[in-house]
Amino acid sequence: MTATPLRAKRAVPTMRDVAALAGVSTMTVSRTLHDDPRITDETKQRVRVALSELRYVRNDTARNLRIGRGAGAVGLVVGNLANPFYSQLALGIGEVVEQYGLTVMLVHASGDHNREVRLVADLLSRRVEGIVIAPEGDDHRHLGPGPMHGTPVVFVARPPSGISADCVLVDDFAGTKDATGRLIARGHTNIAFVGLPPTVWSGAERFRGFAAAMADAQLRLNKRYVRYQQSDVMAAERTVRSLLSLAKPPTALFAANNRNMIGALRAASDAGPPIALAGFDAFELADMLGLPLIVVSYDAVDLGRQAARLLLERVNADGAKLPARRVIVPTWVAEYGPPGGQYHLLHLPRLSRD
Amino acid sequence: MTATPLRAKRAVPTMRDVAALAGVSTMTVSRTLHDDPRITDETKQRVRVALSELRYVRNDTARNLRIGRGAGAVGLVVGNLANPFYSQLALGIGEVVEQYGLTVMLVHASGDHNREVRLVADLLSRRVEGIVIAPEGDDHRHLGPGPMHGTPVVFVARPPSGISADCVLVDDFAGTKDATGRLIARGHTNIAFVGLPPTVWSGAERFRGFAAAMADAQLRLNKRYVRYQQSDVMAAERTVRSLLSLAKPPTALFAANNRNMIGALRAASDAGPPIALAGFDAFELADMLGLPLIVVSYDAVDLGRQAARLLLERVNADGAKLPARRVIVPTWVAEYGPPGGQYHLLHLPRLSRD
DNA sequence: CTGTTAGCGCTTTCAC
DNA sequence: GTGAAAGCGCTAACAG
Numbered sequence: 001m002t003a004t005p006l007r008a009k010r011a012v013p014t015m016r017d018v019a020a021l022a023g024v025s026t027m028t029v030s031r032t033l034h035d036d037p038r039i040t041d042e043t044k045q046r047v048r049v050a051l052s053e054l055r056y057v058r059n060d061t062a063r064n065l066r067i068g069r070g071a072g073a074v075g076l077v078v079g080n081l082a083n084p085f086y087s088q089l090a091l092g093i094g095e096v097v098e099q100y101g102l103t104v105m106l107v108h109a110s111g112d113h114n115r116e117v118r119l120v121a122d123l124l125s126r127r128v129e130g131i132v133i134a135p136e137g138d139d140h141r142h143l144g145p146g147p148m149h150g151t152p153v154v155f156v157a158r159p160p161s162g163i164s165a166d167c168v169l170v171d172d173f174a175g176t177k178d179a180t181g182r183l184i185a186r187g188h189t190n191i192a193f194v195g196l197p198p199t200v201w202s203g204a205e206r207f208r209g210f211a212a213a214m215a216d217a218q219l220r221l222n223k224r225y226v227r228y229q230q231s232d233v234m235a236a237e238r239t240v241r242s243l244l245s246l247a248k249p250p251t252a253l254f255a256a257n258n259r260n261m262i263g264a265l266r267a268a269s270d271a272g273p274p275i276a277l278a279g280f281d282a283f284e285l286a287d288m289l290g291l292p293l294i295v296v297s298y299d300a301v302d303l304g305r306q307a308a309r310l311l312l313e314r315v316n317a318d319g320a321k322l323p324a325r326r327v328i329v330p331t332w333v334a335e336y337g338p339p340g341g342q343y344h345l346l347h348l349p350r351l352s353r354d
Numbered sequence: 355m356t357a358t359p360l361r362a363k364r365a366v367p368t369m370r371d372v373a374a375l376a377g378v379s380t381m382t383v384s385r386t387l388h389d390d391p392r393i394t395d396e397t398k399q400r401v402r403v404a405l406s407e408l409r410y411v412r413n414d415t416a417r418n419l420r421i422g423r424g425a426g427a428v429g430l431v432v433g434n435l436a437n438p439f440y441s442q443l444a445l446g447i448g449e450v451v452e453q454y455g456l457t458v459m460l461v462h463a464s465g466d467h468n469r470e471v472r473l474v475a476d477l478l479s480r481r482v483e484g485i486v487i488a489p490e491g492d493d494h495r496h497l498g499p500g501p502m503h504g505t506p507v508v509f510v511a512r513p514p515s516g517i518s519a520d521c522v523l524v525d526d527f528a529g530t531k532d533a534t535g536r537l538i539a540r541g542h543t544n545i546a547f548v549g550l551p552p553t554v555w556s557g558a559e560r561f562r563g564f565a566a567a568m569a570d571a572q573l574r575l576n577k578r579y580v581r582y583q584q585s586d587v588m589a590a591e592r593t594v595r596s597l598l599s600l601a602k603p604p605t606a607l608f609a610a611n612n613r614n615m616i617g618a619l620r621a622a623s624d625a626g627p628p629i630a631l632a633g634f635d636a637f638e639l640a641d642m643l644g645l646p647l648i649v650v651s652y653d654a655v656d657l658g659r660q661a662a663r664l665l666l667e668r669v670n671a672d673g674a675k676l677p678a679r680r681v682i683v684p685t686w687v688a689e690y691g692p693p694g695g696q697y698h699l700l701h702l703p704r705l706s707r708d
Numbered sequence: 709c710t711g712t713t714a715g716c717g718c719t720t721t722c723a724c
Numbered sequence: 725g726t727g728a729a730a731g732c733g734c735t736a737a738c739a740g
Contacts, residue, residue, distance in 0.1 A: 012481075012503040014733055025711050030735060038709055055501060060479045061419055062733035065716050071415055071425065072480070073459065081448075087441040094435075094462050103480070105427065106460045108448050125414045126426070126457070127366075147409060149366045265642060285639050288619060368717060379727050384719065392725055416717035419732050 013054040022050035033058065070127030073105045074311060077119055077133040081108055083258065085281070085300050086134070089156060092304020093132055100312060102129060109136060117142045124151060130311040132156060132304075138199060152314035154307045158201040164324040166310040168303055172202045172280070175296035175331030176209030176254065177216075179278045182294050182333065183252045184217045188276060192225035192243050192253035194236055194260045203228070206256045206280060225250050229260075236263025244272045255279035265289070286336055293336040303329045367408040376404035387412065424481030427459045428665060431473055431487040435462055437612070439635070439654050440488070443510060446658020447486055454666060456483060463490060471496045478505060484665040486510060486658075492553060506668035508661045512555040518678040520664040522657055526556045526634070529650035529685030530563030530608065531570075533632045536648050536687065537606045538571045542630060546579035546597050546607035548590055548614045557582070560610045560634055579604050583614075590617025598626045609633035619643070640690055647690040657683045 015026045022029065024047060031039050032047040039047075050056075064072055074097050078086040094104050105128060109116040113136045120142055123131055130152040135143065143153050144163040153160075155167035183191055193210050196203030207226075214221055224246065227239045236255065240263060243250055253275060255261035261279035268275050268291075278294035286295050306327050314322060369380045376383065378401060385393050386401040393401075404410075418426055428451050432440040448458050459482060463470040467490045474496055477485055484506040489497065497507050498517040507514075509521035537545055547564050550557030561580075568575055578600065581593045590609065594617060597604055607629060609615035615633035622629050622645075632648035640649050660681050668676060 016733080026734080027711060028709095031710085034735095040709065043709085055503065057475065057479050057503065059419075059481060059733055061415055061425055061481050062716090063735075065413075065416055065419055065718090065732095066734045066736085068716070081441045081445045082438075084436075084438065084441070087435045087438070090460065091435045091462065094460065098461075103476070104460050106444065106448065106458050107452075108445065121411065122457070125411045127413060127415050149409065149411065262638065265639070269642060283639075284616065284637070285619070285643070288623060289639070289642060290644070370717080380718080381727060382725090385726085388719095390725095394725065397725080413717055416732090417719075419716095419734090420718045420720085422732070 012059070013056050014059070015056070018047065018050045018054055018056050021054060022047045064127075070129050071105070072101065073103045073126070073128050074308070075105045075107065075120075075123035075126075075128040075131040075133075077107050077109055077116060077123070077131060077135075079109055079111050079134055079136065081106075084283075085157075085258070088300035089132075089134075089304040089307075092301040092306075093308040094304075095301075096305050096308035097312065111136055113137045113139065121147075124148065129315045130154070132307045132311060134158060135160075138162075138201075152311055154311045154314075156303060156307050159326065160324075166307075166314065166325045166327075168307045168310065168327045168329060170202065170298050170303065171328050171331045172205035173209040173212070175298070175333065176206040176256075176280060177213045178209075178331075178333050179280075179294045179296050180210050180213035180254055181216070182335065183254070183276060183278050184213060184219065186252075186276065188252040189219055190222065190225065190248070190250045190252070191219075192240075192250035193227065193256070194239055194243075194253055194264060195226065195228045195256045196231060196260075197228055203256060206254075210254055222250075225253075231257055231259040233259050233263040233266070236260040237266045238263075240264045240267035241270070241272075244268070244275065249273045250275065252276035252278065257281050258283055261295075265291070282334070286334075289336070291336070295334045295336070296331050297334060298329050298331045366413070367410050368413070369410070372401065372404045372408055372410050375407060376401045418481075424483050425459070426455065427457045427480070427482050428662070429459045429461065429474075429477035429480075429482040429485040429487075431461050431463055431470060431477070431485060431489075433463055433465050433488055433490065435460075438637075439511075439612075442654035443486075443488075443658040443661075446655040446660075447662040448658075449655075450659050450662035451666065465490055467491045467493065475501075478502065483669045484508070486661045486665060488512060489514075492516075492555075506665055508665045508668075510657060510661050513680065514678075520661075520668065520679045520681075522661045522664065522681045522683060524556065524652050524657065525682050525685045526559035527563040527566070529652070529687065530560040530610075530634060531567045532563075532685075532687050533634075533648045533650050534564050534567035534608055535570070536689065537608070537630060537632050538567060538573065540606075540630065542606040543573055544576065544579065544602070544604045544606070545573075546594075546604035547581065547610070548593055548597075548607055548618060549580065549582045549610040550585060550614075551582055557610060560608075564608055576604075579607075585611055585613040587613050587617045587620070590614040591620045592617075594618045594621035595624070595626075598622070598629065603627045604629065606630035606632065611635050612637055615649075619645070636688070640688075643690070645690070649688045649690070650685050651688060652683050652685045 015029045018029045019026045029047055032044045060072060076090055076093055107119045109119055116136050132154050134157045138161045140160050140163050153165050155165055159167045159169060195207050198204050211221060229235045229239060253264060255264045258281035264277055276292055280296045282295055282297040286293055310325060369383045372383045373380045383401055386398045430444055430447055461473045463473055470490050486508050488511045492515045494514050494517050507519050509519055513521045513523060549561050552558050565575060583589045583593060590613060607618060609618045612635035618631055630646055634650045636649055636651035640647055664679060
């Protein structure tokens, strides 16, 4: 009875194994893999047989170390993967970087600044070629050229503060102003704003757009109609419920993002004074709710693509100084209403009915 | 993986630089980083000053090579990141692997088998510690122990075919059977099935659950009510529209996934014979549509967690043979209806119950 | 045409 | 307590 060695931790074959089997040196194997024209076809053939015999897979970790590259990956730091914005972003980035033989290392900061700092350091020690980040907060020192040792960083959705870097932003201001203007055009004057924390850039910009539309129409902002909070469906629902129970409730509101809009929808679906809704971020089935709705959309996948392109330009620039660039992704506004077109009748009763 | 050469020769300091600055050897730097007790506190202090002076970041690529580890990452191969199932999966996996100091390398196969084969080979050459995959098709040879050289693989949502591997599945059969049973309990006998291609496992299982519920109720399957197609909203919409225009249209249908359900909703919202809807996969706002709806849900984040746990056990088992395991994630059924409870009156007029 | 040498940045081993 | 040497798997540079 022969003691068949338990194949414990069968090591992945290296170039040495292939070379030994083919009776050549490792360099010949390496050159065969790169299809170096100087190697004889017969030799190549022998090597290829050994390669497939052993099912050789090149160790890119070792290769990258030798050729002075990093991990051959770009880091993507997102806040909340459950938000479709981030999955679309990842999609767009992956699409572009893949064409350069790079992959995406995805990490999830969960909205925690300290965690983000740790994760960025971690990506750095893994020697990613660059980082795309939607940063938390407005302390971006850990993303500066010093700590990053020149590893390129592209900001998405928020501009860098205190440091200089490329960024790709959404046209938060214009989108919000446009949508708010449409509420006003429908005759609303008492419009609430269910906002994000004003410390986050998009929150501030969207509020600015809201305020600009109001000012253009010579409407004054009612402070009791302006609320801020973390992006959270339940919190938004409570906020909107409290708005609706005011002595003089607003007749319309602008929800500063997807999550707030969903919360507003839930609150508005309860019995209560009717309210017209507008908000930032498209969401599936918006058109199927049978409710009058104004939605600001943008192409998050394209935002990812653009961010990846900026990043790769910088990676390839090889230390040459490019000026910091800022790309603004456009928004558009969609309006949905009930199928019968009984918009005002059904949902804006203050305008034509009651 | 051969692509455009990227050369980014950034001047990240190495241990040699730190050692030189501190006037010690690289070993002392290494030991200081690991807080080796044999190094004097004064020496450590000197090294630490140099470390922070240069903002040293360890090169984990080199470290992993030396200590015989891979990339310190797990590969995640998904079909369609735009599907929330995959983002939730990524979330659960990230949550677990991060506790072991690993990151997630995310790649996107876009439903293309050949692409998937390439991407898996690529992850392998990057020496990921393991792979979680929701594979396309039923040819899983590229994921067998031979090509993978023993790199652990965990299948999600579909079981391995032709090879043995761990997998985490959704209880497609039970969920579908339960939901279909509820349609039957409401008096429906003419029930359509808007299915996935029967070649995908979850498609087959969901159909099996549907058929089992019908058989239990001694109802016969009407072939004209059973349709299959790619998971695509517009295709599903067309399919359901054609079902509704049959001489004798079904009074209810089961949509085999999220995408098909959305398509069915769109078709059913047109003028046409009313139809009761049931389907697989939760979706946001299901409860807000004001439509009678039966939805099969499951916890995709937890599915990711479980997959990651199986994978890590195998990674840590270090070659010891574990038997292939199969975890089934449970489903539950939620029923939604219009707020007024006028369920049948509004949407199932053919029924006289209640 | 093919092989040898050296070294990417780190850590294991052994010497002092 | 600290350092020198060797090598993880690969490839650039130079031999032959």
